[in-house]
Amino acid sequence: MIDRIVEPLLEWYKENHRILPWRESKNPYYIWISEIMLQQTRVEAVKPYFERFIHALPSIKDVAVCPEQQLMKLWEGLGYYNRVRNIQKAAVEVVEQYQGSLPKDYGQLKELPGIGNYTAGAVASIAYGIPVPAVDGNVLRVHARLTESYDDILKQSVKTKVEMEMQRIMPQEHPGEFNQALMELGAMVCVPNGMAKCESCPISHLCVAYEHQTVMELPVKKKKKERRREEKTVLVIKDGERAAIRRRPDKGLLAGLYELPNLNGHLGEEEVLKWLKRYQLLPLRIQALDGAKHIFSHVEWDMIGYVINVASLENEKERDMLFVDIKDIEKKYPVPAAFQAYASHINMRLGQEKYNKDRE
Ligand code: SF4
Numbered sequence: 001m002i003d004r005i006v007e008p009l010l011e012w013y014k015e016n017h018r019i020l021p022w023r024e025s026k027n028p029y030y031i032w033i034s035e036i037m038l039q040q041t042r043v044e045a046v047k048p049y050f051e052r053f054i055h056a057l058p059s060i061k062d063v064a065v066c067p068e069q070q071l072m073k074l075w076e077g078l079g080y081y082n083r084v085r086n087i088q089k090a091a092v093e094v095v096e097q098y099q100g101s102l103p104k105d106y107g108q109l110k111e112l113p114g115i116g117n118y119t120a121g122a123v124a125s126i127a128y129g130i131p132v133p134a135v136d137g138n139v140l141r142v143h144a145r146l147t148e149s150y151d152d153i154l155k156q157s158v159k160t161k162v163e164m165e166m167q168r169i170m171p172q173e174h175p176g177e178f179n180q181a182l183m184e185l186g187a188m189v190c191v192p193n194g195m196a197k198c199e200s201c202p203i204s205h206l207c208v209a210y211e212h213q214t215v216m217e218l219p220v221k222k223k224k225k226e227r228r229r230e231e232k233t234v235l236v237i238k239d240g241e242r243a244a245i246r247r248r249p250d251k252g253l254l255a256g257l258y259e260l261p262n263l264n265g266h267l268g269e270e271e272v273l274k275w276l277k278r279y280q281l282l283p284l285r286i287q288a289l290d291g292a293k294h295i296f297s298h299v300e301w302d303m304i305g306y307v308i309n310v311a312s313l314e315n316e317k318e319r320d321m322l323f324v325d326i327k328d329i330e331k332k333y334p335v336p337a338a339f340q341a342y343a344s345h346i347n348m349r350l351g352q353e354k355y356n357k358d359r360e
Helices: 004-018 029-040 044-055 060-065 066-073 083-098 106-110 119-130 137-146 158-169 174-186 267-278 326-331 337-346 353-357
Strands: 227-240 243-246 262-264 281-294 298-310 322-325
Touching: 004 158, 004 174, 004 298, 029 044, 029 083, 029 119, 060 083, 066 083, 066 137, 106 119, 106 281, 119 174, 137 267, 174 262, 227 337, 243 326, 267 281, 281 337, 322 326, 322 353
Parallel strands: 227 298
Antiparallel strands: 227 243, 227 262, 243 322, 281 298
16 A cells, blocks of 8 residues: 555655755755754754855865864754764765765765764765665654554664665655655644644545544654753853853763853852852852753753853953853854853844844
8 A cells, every 4th residue: 555655745746845955956965964954953944054054164075174163153053063073074084985975875875973874865865866765753754644553653663664664665766756755745744743734635545544533643652761850050250341151071961062151050149159259250240030941852951040240351260261252252152052041141142043133
């Protein structure tokens, strides 16, 4: 039965696909970067990041030699910074081993850092016309409903099974269009959370969950472990022109990025003032700020904050804090979007808000 989805899906895709900047040229580099960005963010949100990244780094060679701080700045707001680090590692290998062009081989693509089955499949099929599957969350959802499968789609064994099935039905002509059609159907029609638009689905006549009215029950995703919750106290330390930032350690969450100084736990004013004494800063005024949350994949930050006006930030005694001109922080230092709620107190925008501002 599932073999019969190929024709109607391709027909539907021809008429209904969205125009996206990375799809227009079939450039493997563009497809690679966009697919990595799309693993964490919606299509609409990815567009400005993608355009800016490609404008700044028009080729894989440019990525390979890009200074780390600039690279992080280009990724700022997308999160999952290890992904861009892996992009650079892979770019270096591509330059050294493949003269700067992504290899036209599914197996070789998968050997590059940060490129798994899905991304390798997307690049190989869309850019090079190689008939291999590209199974992402959208495809897993469509497949589960189409076949009325109650398997847990978060399991690797289930993903492998779906990949094998997609490989079996993959059309030798237009494999890229077929993979994109499946993804697009999942993104636009067979959408999650009980909102599937089955009436406008081109393969509803083949869909078992639609026939049995079990669409709302599928796909099955067993709950992941609960996130760890961490309390933080974020400090916006500023004088008239400068504010304090510091570099995060080279390993761990948000490694190597810059942040507003912060302390573990929810601290009171007295404790914060005591901590500031170590830096010989002279607080003129301290004001508590609203709480904020930021959710990472495994950790959730539960933050409170203070804005502290100090006499002058020139007296730098400790090396782990930098006192930087506020205008320069936004321009030069990659600060993760986790600090958005507090960065706004130095008129600094991060992540999506920054793009909205840049585009105004
Ligand atoms: S009929 Fe509905 S549930 Fe089935 S594939 Fe189409 S949109 Fe998804």
